[in-house]
Amino acid sequence: MSPTRLTRSEKAQERREAIVEAATAEFVANGFAATRIEDIAARAGVAKGTVYLNFADKRDLFESVVKTRMLPIVATIGAGFERAHDTVRETVEALLDVALPLLSEPRTGDILRLVVSESIRFPDLTGFYRREVIGPTAARMGGLLKRAAAAGELTTPAAADYPLLVVAPLILAIVANGRLQEVGVTDMRAMLRTHLDGLFAGRRS
Amino acid sequence: MSPTRLTRSEKAQERREAIVEAATAEFVANGFAATRIEDIAARAGVAKGTVYLNFADKRDLFESVVKTRMLPIVATIGAGFERAHDTVRETVEALLDVALPLLSEPRTGDILRLVVSESIRFPDLTGFYRREVIGPTAARMGGLLKRAAAAGELTTPAAADYPLLVVAPLILAIVANGRLQEVGVTDMRAMLRTHLDGLFAGRRS
Amino acid sequence: MSPTRLTRSEKAQERREAIVEAATAEFVANGFAATRIEDIAARAGVAKGTVYLNFADKRDLFESVVKTRMLPIVATIGAGFERAHDTVRETVEALLDVALPLLSEPRTGDILRLVVSESIRFPDLTGFYRREVIGPTAARMGGLLKRAAAAGELTTPAAADYPLLVVAPLILAIVANGRLQEVGVTDMRAMLRTHLDGLFAGRRS
Amino acid sequence: MSPTRLTRSEKAQERREAIVEAATAEFVANGFAATRIEDIAARAGVAKGTVYLNFADKRDLFESVVKTRMLPIVATIGAGFERAHDTVRETVEALLDVALPLLSEPRTGDILRLVVSESIRFPDLTGFYRREVIGPTAARMGGLLKRAAAAGELTTPAAADYPLLVVAPLILAIVANGRLQEVGVTDMRAMLRTHLDGLFAGRRS
DNA sequence: AATGAATGAGGTTTCATTCAT
DNA sequence: AATGAATGAAACCTCATTCAT
Numbered sequence: 001m002s003p004t005r006l007t008r009s010e011k012a013q014e015r016r017e018a019i020v021e022a023a024t025a026e027f028v029a030n031g032f033a034a035t036r037i038e039d040i041a042a043r044a045g046v047a048k049g050t051v052y053l054n055f056a057d058k059r060d061l062f063e064s065v066v067k068t069r070m071l072p073i074v075a076t077i078g079a080g081f082e083r084a085h086d087t088v089r090e091t092v093e094a095l096l097d098v099a100l101p102l103l104s105e106p107r108t109g110d111i112l113r114l115v116v117s118e119s120i121r122f123p124d125l126t127g128f129y130r131r132e133v134i135g136p137t138a139a140r141m142g143g144l145l146k147r148a149a150a151a152g153e154l155t156t157p158a159a160a161d162y163p164l165l166v167v168a169p170l171i172l173a174i175v176a177n178g179r180l181q182e183v184g185v186t187d188m189r190a191m192l193r194t195h196l197d198g199l200f201a202g203r204r205s
Numbered sequence: 206m207s208p209t210r211l212t213r214s215e216k217a218q219e220r221r222e223a224i225v226e227a228a229t230a231e232f233v234a235n236g237f238a239a240t241r242i243e244d245i246a247a248r249a250g251v252a253k254g255t256v257y258l259n260f261a262d263k264r265d266l267f268e269s270v271v272k273t274r275m276l277p278i279v280a281t282i283g284a285g286f287e288r289a290h291d292t293v294r295e296t297v298e299a300l301l302d303v304a305l306p307l308l309s310e311p312r313t314g315d316i317l318r319l320v321v322s323e324s325i326r327f328p329d330l331t332g333f334y335r336r337e338v339i340g341p342t343a344a345r346m347g348g349l350l351k352r353a354a355a356a357g358e359l360t361t362p363a364a365a366d367y368p369l370l371v372v373a374p375l376i377l378a379i380v381a382n383g384r385l386q387e388v389g390v391t392d393m394r395a396m397l398r399t400h401l402d403g404l405f406a407g408r409r410s
Numbered sequence: 411m412s413p414t415r416l417t418r419s420e421k422a423q424e425r426r427e428a429i430v431e432a433a434t435a436e437f438v439a440n441g442f443a444a445t446r447i448e449d450i451a452a453r454a455g456v457a458k459g460t461v462y463l464n465f466a467d468k469r470d471l472f473e474s475v476v477k478t479r480m481l482p483i484v485a486t487i488g489a490g491f492e493r494a495h496d497t498v499r500e501t502v503e504a505l506l507d508v509a510l511p512l513l514s515e516p517r518t519g520d521i522l523r524l525v526v527s528e529s530i531r532f533p534d535l536t537g538f539y540r541r542e543v544i545g546p547t548a549a550r551m552g553g554l555l556k557r558a559a560a561a562g563e564l565t566t567p568a569a570a571d572y573p574l575l576v577v578a579p580l581i582l583a584i585v586a587n588g589r590l591q592e593v594g595v596t597d598m599r600a601m602l603r604t605h606l607d608g609l610f611a612g613r614r615s
Numbered sequence: 616m617s618p619t620r621l622t623r624s625e626k627a628q629e630r631r632e633a634i635v636e637a638a639t640a641e642f643v644a645n646g647f648a649a650t651r652i653e654d655i656a657a658r659a660g661v662a663k664g665t666v667y668l669n670f671a672d673k674r675d676l677f678e679s680v681v682k683t684r685m686l687p688i689v690a691t692i693g694a695g696f697e698r699a700h701d702t703v704r705e706t707v708e709a710l711l712d713v714a715l716p717l718l719s720e721p722r723t724g725d726i727l728r729l730v731v732s733e734s735i736r737f738p739d740l741t742g743f744y745r746r747e748v749i750g751p752t753a754a755r756m757g758g759l760l761k762r763a764a765a766a767g768e769l770t771t772p773a774a775a776d777y778p779l780l781v782v783a784p785l786i787l788a789i790v791a792n793g794r795l796q797e798v799g800v801t802d803m804r805a806m807l808r809t810h811l812d813g814l815f816a817g818r819r820s
Numbered sequence: 821a822a823t824g825a826a827t828g829a830g831g832t833t834t835c836a837t838t839c840a841t
Numbered sequence: 842a843a844t845g846a847a848t849g850a851a852a853c854c855t856c857a858t859t860c861a862t
Contacts, residue, residue: 623842627842630843656845661843661844662843662844662845663844663845664842664843664844664845665842665843665844668842668843
């Protein structure tokens with residue numbers, strides 16, 4: 001069997017992915033309400049009805065898009081916390097190293113903005129987002145900061161109580177994604193380094 | 206003319222405001238696409254046609270809502286920068302003092318989230334928002350930080366290049382509006398104070 | 411006010427009736443599923459959306475059609491039972507006299523056939539039909555027959571236990587409506603008279 | 616060839632019958648329009664496409680269902696008329712004896728109701744039904760009644776002109792099938808006997 | 821100026837039918 | 842012959858907008 005030959009189920013899988021891909025683009029460009037199933041189908045190169053073979057309805061497709069796109073983000077962030085380092089600063093720097101490539105991927109910001117945009121209409125999705133992304137990340141970052149405070153790494157030990165202070169620039173950077181030059185930020189990595197320099201007492205090597 | 210007697214144009218003005226008020230509530234609750242003119246009219250206590258006597262169409266009404274709600278925010282922030290203080294820290298603290306009441310107003314976060322949510326569909330609005338809110342604020346904050354760096358107020362002088370680092374927690378706090386307790390923040394003012402303590406070298410009196 | 415001038419609500423009422431009228435014709439001609447709202451609207455001389463100003467959805471319109479058309483039938487039959495007569499035979503003859511004009515009205519059979527046809531899809535309707543039409547009529551007819559049996563009017567006294575035997579030809583005649591000539595019946599009244607002659611002992615005057 | 620081994624065409628025939636069987640159940644339960652080919656296929660244990668190997672389209676399948684189910688009914692009724700008896704009453708009683716088992720079969724009423732229900736949509740079917748079932752039966756019954764009138768068997772000789780009067784309770788009983796208890800009929804055979812007692816002069820032995 | 825009935829374009833969803841495997 | 846994924850026509854219903862009253 002030649003490598004270009006696909007089994008029926010492989011082709012079905014490819015089609016499903018093509019639909020999710022097309023739906024991502026359309027939802028990001030127009031939002032949920034203004035996106036037409038017909039346009040998604042056309043972009044995916046399938047007929048309108050085919051969309052409904054793979055997804056129960058428009059909402060289901062939207063939620064699939066968001067969850068599919070979220071998975072690698074969640075996985076990347078989670079993995080970043082796993083690796084052990086001597087100092088908290090090093091851990092956070094390493095986290096940045098894995099997170100920054102996500103930032104250069106325009107899709108990432110697109111999908112996060114989409115979640116924010118449509119959170120009114122999709123409370124379930126917001127719940128998923130809080131439970132799976134915000135919650136665990138805040139908890140882990142809080143743990144890290146407590147460790148940093150205990151080790152005397154923080155310039156302002158009280159900051160250990162507010163993980164939000166640490167991640168706020170990163171979150172804004174992700175969501176603003178590629179539009180930060182408009183507020184004068186050209187080098188995101190430099191900005192975040194500066195941020196860490198303020199937070200942590202020790203200079204990085 | 207008794208004070209309860211309203212001239213025709215005063216009554217018209219009141220009606221217009223009632224419509225904007227009702228529209229704000231509906232748009233915030235449902236988003237642009239899912240809000241029905243009929244519901245806005247019902248909430249405002251007028252007939253559907255009356256909405257069209259005051260606004261060209263649904264978009265126009267939406268933009269009016271956003272701009273109307275934005276004005277006091279812009280004005281408040283602008284005013285905060287006007288007053289002179291000895292140190293930059295004092296200026297920023299004063300800014301916080303005027304800004305924080307805005308945060309306790311739930312409407313503020315609602316309207317900002319609405320702008321973010323619908324920015325895809327309303328590029329004009331996003332432009333307005335950038336031009337009128339983001340841009341001037343970033344510029345002014347940048348100026349302040351440069352002054353602080355020159356005066357040796359900053360723990361990390363390089364932070365002067367990134368006004369975003371200073372305002373990021375505030376922006377997130379506004380947008381998350383009343384849901385920060387979910388990430389463990391119960392006292393926003395305390396969090397922001399801690400943030401400033403990290404930024405500025407001198408302790409506040 | 412000239413007699414051709416109609417108030418707004420009168421015109422609305424007329425429109426509603428026009429829609430019911432058009433819907434009756436379309437549902438009778440095509441059945442529920444094959445009738446298109448657009449065709450009903452066109453026949454009534456209104457726009458599609460106008461139908462939905464008067465009826466929640468297609469089912470609601472259908473049920474309104476059936477109930478509207480049923481009312482005069484139910485009323486006529488009910489009234490026929492009210493009047494007192496010396497003999498049961500006279501009562502039944504009088505009933506026929508009021509019921510037969512309903513038979514010559516083709517709409518009557520149409521609507522009854524429609525109820526039968528769509529009873530699968532509209533259990534509620536079938537319930538209404540049984541409760542409001544079949545049940546009361548069977549009960550009243552049963553009472554009449556008991557009286558007839560006691561007075562010795564029946565050729566076969568046991569027939570008093572089966573009101574269905576009395577009304578069966580009438581029901582079939584109504585439902586077959588205008589197609590009975592196909593089974594050789596040209597004079598329905600004569601057929602029903604013959605039926606009664608068999609049931610009742612006394613000859614009619 | 617063992618008896619459990621089926622030739623290819625026998626298997627095909629079995630499949631076709633399974634489809635008709637499944638289609639009968641679905642059409643009876645939901646009516647023509649609301650029945651989905653997919654559900655018929657699933658119930659028959661075949662794929663959707665297989666239905667189209669056996670029937671041109673949905674209408675064709677429906678007509679096949681009706682005609683297939685009609686055949687035994689027509690045959691049974693026809694056979695009932697063939698046997699010779701001394702009196703017409705005996706003939707009719709014998710007819711009842713063969714017809715009543717059909718009544719206890721719920722399918723019979725189901726399929727007749729289906730024909731009535733969908734007669735609007737299937738004029739051809741109605742024609743078939745009239746030509747093959749109603750017409751011959753009315754004619755034969757008419758002949759019988761003429762004979763009975765000539766032999767002085769009828770209490771009301773004029774009834775010979777209206778075979779409908781004789782069969783009406785039977786037809787209603789079939790169509791109402793199993794729901795007659797709702798109008799107080801618990802013993803259909805007793806009801807029909809009473810009916811015949813009224814029609815025929817001589818008592819049955 | 822205010823009303824709200826009427827309009828009809830537009831979008832989602834269903835499902836009979838086809839056809840490549 | 843059998844399958845079931847794919848198609849796309851068709852129909853319901855919504856709601857922004859208009860306009861006669």
